[in-house]
Amino acid sequence: MAVKKMDHVGVFVKDLNASLTFYQEVVGMELKDQFTIADGALTLAFLGFNGSDETELELVHGGNPNLPEEGKVNHIAFLVDDIDEEFNRLKGLEVAFISEEVDTLPNGYRNFFVNGPDGEKVEFFKR
Numbered sequence: 001m002a003v004k005k006m007d008h009v010g011v012f013v014k015d016l017n018a019s020l021t022f023y024q025e026v027v028g029m030e031l032k033d034q035f036t037i038a039d040g041a042l043t044l045a046f047l048g049f050n051g052s053d054e055t056e057l058e059l060v061h062g063g064n065p066n067l068p069e070e071g072k073v074n075h076i077a078f079l080v081d082d083i084d085e086e087f088n089r090l091k092g093l094e095v096a097f098i099s100e101e102v103d104t105l106p107n108g109y110r111n112f113f114v115n116g117p118d119g120e121k122v123e124f125f126k127r
Contacts, residue, residue: 002081002089007125008046008056010074016043016061023047023057032056035106038063053127075113075121083110083126090114090124 013019023029029047036043042062048054060074080086087102098121099112110126 002086003078003124004081005079006055007077007079007123007127008058009076010044010058010060010123012064012067012072012074013059013061014065014067016045016059019059019061020045020047023059029057033107037105073120075123076116077111077123077125080124080126083112083124086124087112 020031024031024047029049030051032046032048032051034043034045042060045059045061046056047059048056058074058077064072083102090097096115097112098114102110102112104110111123113121113123116122
């Protein structure tokens with residue numbers, strides 16, 4: 001199996017600036033990257049510790065204006081060695097794909113999504 005570690009957890013947020021302030025000033029995380037996708041409909045902000053590529057927090061703003069009070073985890077992501085190989089491996093299994101192909105993000109990272117057993121989004125990710 002080519003999965004190496006959990007890469008990041010994505011959390012929907014109602015107020016990106018408030019969440020950035022909280023995770024940076026209260027928790028002590030550093031903003032590592034921020035950009036928009038889906039024609040500007042979603043803003044993604046990645047936070048971590050000490051410049052490390054260890055597990056990150058991804059704040060997802062936009063898309064769903066009706067979040068429950070407790071917030072919502074958007075997806076779980078796993079880092080892989082070879083994204084195309086992993087995509088093809090999962091295509092051979094009984095997995096419900098969300099992504100029709102491997103996507104390339106503005107920062108050059110590549111990913112695809114499948115549904116987990118309870119409908120949770122599971123991302124396979126290559127830096």
